[in-house]
Amino acid sequence: MTNRDDRLFLEQVGFRIRERRLELKMTQAGLAEVADLHRTFIGSVERGERNVALLSLRRIARALRVPVANLLGEPPNT
Amino acid sequence: MTNRDDRLFLEQVGFRIRERRLELKMTQAGLAEVADLHRTFIGSVERGERNVALLSLRRIARALRVPVANLLGEPPNT
DNA sequence: GTGTAGACTGTGGTCGACA
DNA sequence: TTGTCGACCACAGTCTACA
Numbered sequence: 702m703t704n705r706d707d708r709l710f711l712e713q714v715g716f717r718i719r720e721r722r723l724e725l726k727m728t729q730a731g732l733a734e735v736a737d738l739h740r741t742f743i744g745s746v747e748r749g750e751r752n753v754a755l756l757s758l759r760r761i762a763r764a765l766r767v768p769v770a771n772l773l774g775e776p777p778n779t
Numbered sequence: 780m781t782n783r784d785d786r787l788f789l790e791q792v793g794f795r796i797r798e799r800r801l802e803l804k805m806t807q808a809g810l811a812e813v814a815d816l817h818r819t820f821i822g823s824v825e826r827g828e829r830n831v832a833l834l835s836l837r838r839i840a841r842a843l844r845v846p847v848a849n850l851l852g853e854p855p856n857t
Numbered sequence: 858g859t860g861t862a863g864a865c866t867g868t869g870g871t872c873g874a875c876a
Numbered sequence: 877t878t879g880t881c882g883a884c885c886a887c888a889g890t891c892t893a894c895a
Contacts, residue, residue, distance in 0.1 A: 770848035
């Protein structure tokens with residue numbers, strides 16, 4: 702558990718967060734402050750090292766002004 | 780932290796999980812087995828008592844054969 | 858500006874038992 | 877069949893410090 706597939710998924714989520722953050726020209730520290738999370742934690746999430754909890758992901762999504770779903774990289778649906 | 784808004788969000792996610800589970804005529808124990816999570820944990824998630832982690836939410840979504848985004852109850856976007 | 862490392866606290870998640 | 881109640885362990889998330 703935390704097999705290859707899981708890691709890949711978390712890495713993709715992390716990558717989308719980073720992409721969006723850079724799009725907004727924010728730093729990790731800046732995002733951390735808006736999301737009310739710690740800077741080092743944001744960094745490890747972006748690297749796909751953390752199995753982030755739903756409420757934290759939502760805080761990040763809000764700080765990036767996108768729906769949580771946009772960070773998941775799933776096919777749009779139903 | 781775990782303010783009213785957060786609780787409401789988790790409750791909505793929980794409700795969507797329960798809705799979908801009943802649609803598939805599964806029991807909590809049945810869902811738990813397919814998702815490889817514990818029965819009591821599924822129950823508490825459905826009640827919105829748990830800030831479920833992303834990988835666990837994904838396991839649940841897969842067991843319910845829906846994208847994770849479908850459980851979030853967000854407006855479709857971008 | 859970011860990654861890493863370590864120590865720490867709270868809670869995600871397991872499990873068994875009983876209503 | 878589901879909710880609840882502990883007891884328990886792993887890890888989410890904080891924080892400081894240094895490259």
